[in-house]
Amino acid sequence: MSKGSDNANTTKENILNTTLELITTEGLENVTLRKIAASANVNLALINYHFGSKDKLVNEALKRLLASLKKLFIILDDFSMPPKERLKTFMIQYANSVLQYPALFREVLGKGDLIFESQFEYKDYMRTMGVNKIKDTLKEITGEEDSDTLSMMMVQLHSAIFFPSLMACKKNAPLVWKQIPIETQIDYLFEHYFAKYI
Incomplete structure (x- = not known):
């Protein structure tokens, strides 16, 4: 790889990382290409050269985040x-990702006004693989065979973890969600939720 392409990759990484950070601190709707350029210490033309538009840049940033989330599912395959x-390790790492990028997760969940291609890719992954990995792990823990029951359990566990995680990131969230790691x-939830399966 030539020095020029190394510099281009470094610049591109810098722009993507800066975009993720700005979305986290200011919210997606408040991020502009000018703000990204200023924070990344690059000129606007360089952002346009690498990404073409704000939508393409945000899509690429989301794609990177969602790829890292997909990798977390490998934990569920560690027999x-x-x-x-x-399951606990997976949920802790997943929840920490939510806490790190709450604005992006709201977009991924369709709570924002914008729609990006990477959202559909991630939702498709969840539908075809991610959900099954979680349900299979729940089946191992509980011995439950009914798919609908396993789905309901998965939704309950996710809601109990991710709703507080997303709420903890809001400015006016109840203090308890911000104080309890x-x-x-998750330890408390698992102790109670899976008590009869020990």
């Missing part, structure tokens, strides 16, 4: 850990 530990919340 050297007991199933409950796999997500690991502690």
Whole structure:
């Protein structure tokens, strides 16, 4: 790889990382290409050269974040850990990602005004693989065979973790959600939710 392409990759990485940070701190609707350029210490033409538009840049940033989330599902395939530990580890890391980028997660969940191609890719992954990995792990933990029951359990667990995680990022969130670490919340949930399966 030539030095020029190394510099281009570094610049592109800088722009993507800056975009993610600005979306996190200011919200997607408040981020402009000018703000990104100023924060990344690059000129606007360079952003246009690498990405073409704000939508394409945000889509690429979302794609990067969602790719990292897909990698978390590998935890559920690590059969050297007991199933409950796999699920707990997965949920802690997933929740920490939500806490790191709450504005992006609201967009991914369709709570924002913008729609990006990467949202559809991630939702398709969840529908075809992610949901099944979670349900299979729940089946291992509980012995439950009914797919609808496993789906309901998955929704309940996700709601119990991700709703507080998203709420903790809001300025006017109840203090308790901000004070209790997500690991502690998940430990407590698992102790009670899976008590009869120990």
